[in-house]
Amino acid sequence: MNEMPPKFKRRNISSNIITIVICCILSGIIGFVSAKIAYSGSDSNGVNIIQQKVNSNSDVEIEDVSDIAAKCGPSVVEITTESVSSGNSFYGQYISTGAGSGVIISEDGYIVTNNHVIENANRITVKTGEGNEYEAQLIGTDSQTDIAVIKIDAKDLVKATFGDSSNLEVGNIVIAIGNPLGELGGTVTTGIISALERQITVENEQMTLLQTDAAINPGNSGGGLFDENGNLIGIVNAKESSTGVEGLGFAIPINTVTEIIDELIENGSVTSRPVLGVSLYDVSSSSQYYRQSEYEEGVYIVQIVEGGAADKAGLEQNDRIVSFDGQNVSTSAEVKSILRKHKIGDKVEIVVNRNGKEITKEVVLQQSNQ
The missing domain is CATH 2.30.42.10 (PDZ domain)
Structure with a gap:
């Protein structure tokens, strides 16, 4: 039986006292979060990673995720690819297309996605939430972690704020944003962290992943998994698609991703392994x-x-x-x-x-x- 999604309670305006109490609690939480923000330095390539040092609070019940979606949505992009194949086609070469998602990690256009989204692509196109399209350059890939970095020629982009996946707990609320089915960019779904450190074998690679029941579909790969504070805590990369199975989505923990990004930008591959x-x-x-x-x-x-x-x-x-x-x-x-x-x-x-x-x-x- 599928796990039930988090229940969002309707606001009760029948009691001024309850309203005042809720406002006080929320004000306290906001103040606590603000006090915990920390900034990490930038590397030589100008990719600044802002990381929130905030423990995810599973006791917080979110009534409305619109603020979080508005904060995170602009940092998630749609990706389409074209691959030229020879094969055994009677007509010679043919072009196959693919689609996925990506997350902006720098204001000047660096984007993290899945390796399998852009693998063997001859052309990569990125569409931002504002509707602008760019041809992307492949910077680096790592098939072992299923991470890739691409870049577009743009400025003043909204980049994601990195969270800390080591602080996650089972039951924490999460929000997935991506491009399901390759044509529904900016789709927001909610769920919880169902399990931590799942050992999953994907394409003969054993990976340690976060498990979530947030709706994940083809095209979500490379998109962002965010916590209730709007911090990026994972890169979506897989869904269990067995017959009759739903509510099983997986994401690469962001702490794993950050270890790979710098090497991909500097070397184009992971050379320290x-x-x-x-x-x-x-x-x-x-x-x-x-x-x-x-x-x-x-x-x-x-x-x-x-x-x-x-x-x-x-x-x-x-x-x-x-x-x-x-x-x-x-x-x-x-x-x-x-x-x-x-x-x-x-x-x-x-x-x-x-x-x-x-x-x-x-x-x-x-x-x-x-």
Whole structure:
């Protein structure tokens, strides 16, 4: 059964006393929030991140989210993409289109969105809440966290105020703003934080996400998830779309996003993360490859980067990884999850099965050259 959305009580004007009490409480809350605002510095690229050091207060019942929507709405944009593909079309090349959302993070046009929104796009167009359209430049992408940064040539834009996702609690009220279905830009939906630190596998990447019951639809990806104070606390990136399942939306915690943004702007990719230098493939009993071969279930090395960490350690194509850093693994997501806990230069023991024999190798993790 779906969780019920937060109930917004109607204002009761039958009692002047109640009205006065409510006003006093709200005045106190506003004063408390104002006193807690803190400003963080700017980086060399001019992207200033204003972060509210406010603990989310789940005891606050919001009657009307119009003020919050008015504050946050202008910082959320619509994104449309065009991709040119060759494929096997009789007519040669063809153009496919896509749509998503993004959040403005600087007054001069830097925008954060999902990697999967702009992936393989030949053209990216941004439409602001005021209706202005711009062609966007791709600045950087990171498929592992599903984060990308694009930029438009504009000034005096309304940027989002970053919150602190580490202060969130289950039951906190949230507001999602995005472009559902790719044609309903500026749509506002409300809900609560249903769970924290959900381990979800998306495109073979294990991610730690916020779960919400705010309505999330295709096109919302890359949009903002805001708290009841109007602070950006997540970037929407996934919805559970199984038959009969509703009320399961997910967002990347904003604290994770801020760790990635600076590197993407400076380098175009995340270079501080260690890599094995391999491509992995999962073989399971449900996969067609498994049924048509004699390969056991597990995670296999299908490609090795020449001169990379795996190559130098003596790993080979078709090796099945049995354990990584002392932990048994059977999927690529498990390998990547363990890898994230390490740093460049770490030595990691890896056990592989090669032609029926287990072989132990030591891998020195290298910097990503992505």
